Amino acid sequence: MSCRVENMISNLLLVLFLLSAPTTVLTDSHSMQILATYIKGVTPFPEFSVTFMLDDITVGHFNSDTEQYFTRDNTTNEDETVSHTYSIAIYARPFLAGILTFENNTQSLQLYQMISHCELLENDKSGQMITKFAFSGSTINEIHFHDNKLTHQSTNEMATLFQEYFKWRYESVCYPSCITILRNYIKKRWHQVKRKVKPRVRLFQKALDSGGVRVSCLATGFYPRHINLTLLRDGQPVSDHEVTGGDLLPNGDGTYQMRKSLEIRAEEREKHKYTCAVKHLSIDNKLEVALEFDPGVPFKSVIPTILTVLSLVLVFITGVVIYKCRNRRADQDCGSSSKVSYSSASTSEECIDAITQPQQQATEISETLSN
Template sequence: MLDDVQIAYYDSTTWKPVYRSHSDSKYYDEQSDAGVVLRDMYYDMKDRAFYLKEHQNHTDGVHVHQRLVGCELLYSNKPGQLHYWDAFGGQNMEEFIFDIGKHTIQIKMLWVITWNQLKRVHENFMYENVYHPICIKTLRRYLNMEKNNVLRKVKPRVRLMKKTLSDSHGLQISCLATGFYPRHINLTLFRDGQPVDDDQITGGEILPNGDGTYQMRKSLVISEEELREEHKYNCSMKLKHLSQDNKLDITFGK
């Protein structure tokens, strides 16, 4: 993945990565290196999943082993850290960070298998000289290829909707922002100029649209008594890449 854009996946049948765009022969060595890393990661995950299943006395059945590894480029185009997370059966089992500035691995959590000094030296060497350089090289190449996609800025469409609740004679108002990119957004409902408490709000998850953009909806139930009090409800949306807020105002009551 490059941010939220899929670049490739590993096919365990053919033992090869499958790239979303057509492979380019001039990047053969780089893609070959990435394929070796992905293959090693696949077999390592299989071995660890088998070990943990036995160690934790899990019965036969479906068990999920998840791994997330990612590197970052800083705004100065300098290589950043490499993060590594592992989970088994929905539980975080291992987490560490390779710090390129300090040339060391910062361990936050390990499996029940501990690292001795030899293992630590080996892992540090592999991350500094193999995994991190390959990750950064791949990131830079695909950022250059996909920059028009991942660096685009799309302004959302914002609507404030209302629905009558027949059972309580109240109203539900919903603020919907859709079609925006990137996914970072702050959507707030106000009552008489004050933010509504989070425990009164439902929704708030960022969901994908079919065209690669995102949407978010937040809803608030207004009781019959509140409707008689004539409050003013506002929907305010903020995006980091927009210079101005999008606001919609709607007033309920007499």
């Protein structure tokens, strides 16, 4: 049961992470995500659970059923790092339970969640920390802490005393602890967070029923998740309001994919040159790919005409060959009977070859065009 719950919560955190994380910032930054859930009521799930993620990698999980912290996919000794994460898990439990009691809600089943995010920028510079609190699926509080400044957004106005308490708590406990855990995990999981996989990029087109064309750029199989994918028209970026897609999606092997599309009229396809530019940490320079040739646009539209012309040519050639064979046979009838016999057989074979060869050639051409 605990493994199933852990996987469900980890998947939920990954979805939240992908929805909230930027995908077009190409920096060597890293983040720690902490998701805590407290449930009051009868459910098959643990009353309290915490999941820790380094960037998009689940590194550990704690729940109240086992009262233990379990590491994930570690290959090094992480005892010191685990002690810090365990302390945060133990601290968060009474904190969330207290807030849930403070809500004084009469529902039989109550759910309170907290997601906290801290980051390290390039050159190991500490970034911001963002914490969101949600009750029954709706965000009720959001706290931003950066450069010793705390800003707060809430459905209810927070008293000055509480604001001062939160500021002190973030300065002395929450922010330093999160940054410390993040630095330790980066050292321990260096081989994972520094993994770089180049994207496979394609720019292709598809004919639409409306007569237009959809041009799509697909980048897949890349890691880390940060990527900059741009559709270009004659070397200039296409306006955002013309482009659809752009969502970052996970692949089954731990890599990611992104697709952006543009719908254009068929005549625009001939007037402009479309390319796709990709920037990624695994690529030294910008990667630019050209539009793949698609025989369906607009070549398939002329195939019926070509086949009709070939059929008429075949009929004409067949008629000419038959006419010549008959005339040649009539001339041979004037000769000797033995010669006639030999010539008739020879002429028949020549006529058959003359008829069948153009038919075979026309058939081969038709099959090539159809494919």
